[in-house]
Amino acid sequence: MPTPLPNRPPAPSDPDERKAQARRVLRRLSADHGDAVCALHYDTPVQLLVATILSAQCTDERVNLVTAKLFADCPTAADLAALPIARLEKYVQSTGFFRNKAKNIKSCCTELVEKHGGEVPRDLDTLVKLAGVGRKTANVVLGTAFGIASGVVVDTHVGRISRRTGLTTEVDPVKVEKDLIELLPKSRWVDFSHQMIYHGRRVCDARRPDCENCSMRKFCPRVGVS
Template sequence: MQKIEKISQRKERIKKLVAKLKRMYPKPKSELKYETNFQFVVAVILSAQCTDARVNGCTNILFKTYKTPKDFAEARLEKLRIEISSVPFFRNKAKNIITAARVVQEDFNGNVPRTIEELTTLPGVAYKTANVVLGELYGIWAGIATDTHVRRFALRFDLTDNTDPTKISKDLEALTPKRDWKYVNNGFVLYGRYICPARQHACDEHPLTRIWPPSGSRWPKAK
């Protein structure tokens, strides 16, 4: 009985949080810059353990040369590594990008897949990445992608007892109607980036903290 009540309370809480995020970010979108669908896949692969700002700085030049899966599939590995060397783990990412481009070109006729199952066959594309790609490119929210921002707020707002990103995603998906999944993902990301960053600060007056005050006490007061 206690477990049912706890889930019920969490559902009510996330409902209020999402309602606020909807008002703040009515059309939440990724801040990664791209022109073609496969460029977005590349940008998301590059964004692993890297800020969007750094990725955009890299792709601002990169995407002038590479636009389609064919362009990336024909790239020389060592050259691409140099071209993306400003992002972390550029060696592995370059290899994954070229291989993913070849898979898209050969197995999907040059089109970025539209399902989680197909997307996760691409090197460098896991569950989280696949959900981001589907949501951004096709408006298909097959799940909630848990990045550092989503994980942080899921724990701070007592929406999960888990720390593993995949388990957090499943918890959030169970608490939220599918139509609102994009607000949980992109909304929390934008909120964390511009209003409540990870560094220590006082956040008791932040919009979402007012909805769930206990979250504010989890930060040391700013001096």
């Protein structure tokens, strides 16, 4: 097992104990954050795909402000593909890295129109071939828009809390996802990510986790670690 980094207690070494810990975490997430949903605003899978591309290195709140105007003017893949790149850049400028994001969105939507009838494909391998779409984005769209559990979405909240609660010692999102897939029932993959994100925003802050008021306090190895 890798040596844990500071403030990252080791995950239980026994596989059965790690699964037991995962069950404890799942129970508390369901009880505390059963209302968790995707924070990005969208009406169609295409819009969720575009919003998720924009969310890289940007807050969901900012993305929602941008897409409210963008999707009102350009609601479909065909509309977005036809939009001149300079105009698309103006729409998304405040999300950061806007030139690259605009380029990817235009290329992605053009391919959706030309190869997929303007619709989002429902399989991971096809999705990750689209411009600007990695495994995380594909998992978000498949899980949230279609209810297809293709994997576990690992953002900064999911990674951080998974390490703090002892579900993984990994830092790389791909390795974190691999550990979580082994621990969690497939039926919980989609909800788990949404609920972990809520827990990160409401309780387990990156800098100031509210351990005193956390329902996982009794079994979280992070408690008491300075």
